[in-house]
Amino acid sequence: MSSSLNPRIKNIQKAIQVAVTGNFDPATINKLLSIMQVKSADQTLQAKKEAIQKKLGFTGKAVDGIFGVNTTTRLEFYVSARLPSLPPGANMIVSKKGLNLVIESEISSDPIYRLKHKKPVWPKGKSGITIGIGYDLGYTTAAKIENDWEPVLPATDVKKLKAVAGLKGKAAGIALANNNGDIRSVTIPFESAKAVFYISSLPAYAKLTRTIYPGIDKLPPDAQAALLSMVYNRGSGLKGDKRREMKNIVKLADKADLKGIAAEIRSMKRLWTSPETKGLLIRRENEAVLVENAGFFYNPDEIIFL
Numbered sequence: 001m002s003s004s005l006n007p008r009i010k011n012i013q014k015a016i017q018v019a020v021t022g023n024f025d026p027a028t029i030n031k032l033l034s035i036m037q038v039k040s041a042d043q044t045l046q047a048k049k050e051a052i053q054k055k056l057g058f059t060g061k062a063v064d065g066i067f068g069v070n071t072t073t074r075l076e077f078y079v080s081a082r083l084p085s086l087p088p089g090a091n092m093i094v095s096k097k098g099l100n101l102v103i104e105s106e107i108s109s110d111p112i113y114r115l116k117h118k119k120p121v122w123p124k125g126k127s128g129i130t131i132g133i134g135y136d137l138g139y140t141t142a143a144k145i146e147n148d149w150e151p152v153l154p155a156t157d158v159k160k161l162k163a164v165a166g167l168k169g170k171a172a173g174i175a176l177a178n179n180n181g182d183i184r185s186v187t188i189p190f191e192s193a194k195a196v197f198y199i200s201s202l203p204a205y206a207k208l209t210r211t212i213y214p215g216i217d218k219l220p221p222d223a224q225a226a227l228l229s230m231v232y233n234r235g236s237g238l239k240g241d242k243r244r245e246m247k248n249i250v251k252l253a254d255k256a257d258l259k260g261i262a263a264e265i266r267s268m269k270r271l272w273t274s275p276e277t278k279g280l281l282i283r284r285e286n287e288a289v290l291v292e293n294a295g296f297f298y299n300p301d302e303i304i305f306l
Contacts, residue, residue: 098225132193206306215254
């Protein structure tokens with residue numbers, strides 16, 4: 001069918017690298033489904049088109065499988081492969097999917113948080129006593145603890161948290177076991193944990209991630225989110241053999257070498273060999289998969305400025 005949309009459809013096809021026919025043919029629709037990571041239970045062309053429209057944000061009667069000016073316009077934005085400019089004060093553009101990886105890796109879910117994480121814990125290793133959504137008191141100053149938690153916790157609890165600031169490794173484990181400063185009496189409501197996570201922790205770690213990986217703005221939002229997850233979990237140190245892969249990623253990020261970054265993240269698995277570190281192996285694998293499958297095709301509501 002010939003129409004004024006044909007040139008625009010051809011541009012979309014060039015962007016997603018399929019045969020340039022000027023029509024939304026089956027090959028184009030299937031490639032769009034793949035790029036958007038959308039699955040259609042019904043394999044008819046109509047059902048596939050409707051699935052794409054839902055991914056693009058259409059609802060109700062607008063999900064009609066008709067790829068006219070409205071759908072074409074949204075597809076043009078989607079495949080433009082151009083990320084918006086960072087607003088002042090922001091350091092990264094991450095995907096919501098990638099950000100969920102951080103949350104799920106740290107606490108799994110709201111019910112799991114309330115069951116396992118509302119009280120201070122010591123994750124062992126070189127960690128400090130940890131609260132909320134991966135907030136490590138061992139790597140935080142008393143002044144920052146006060147600044148972050150005073151708005152959402154009673155002053156008496158903040159004082160108890162400050163008492164164990166800077167304690168890492170076995171010292172942290174002993175402090176928790178001995179209930180130093182009455183630390184075990186502190187309870188962190190999920191709402192308080194989320195407030196500190198979104199208002200303080202994420203922006204701070206975004207800035208930290210961009211500092212050690214200045215080429216991160218060349219990466220797709222999924223890949224940026226994966227590096228944020230890694231730094232949130234491991235910190236920003238680049239010295240020593242245990243930080244070899246993190247250092248190697250500096251140059252790879254600058255080259256936007258997604259396969260190379262994913263390989264380095266997987267290589268980190270060499271560091272965790274005991275059964276109790278299985279979660280870290282899963283996290284590194286999830287980060288690697290996120291990087292190697294990253295692309296620049298996103299709806300505006302699928303990305304977040306940090």
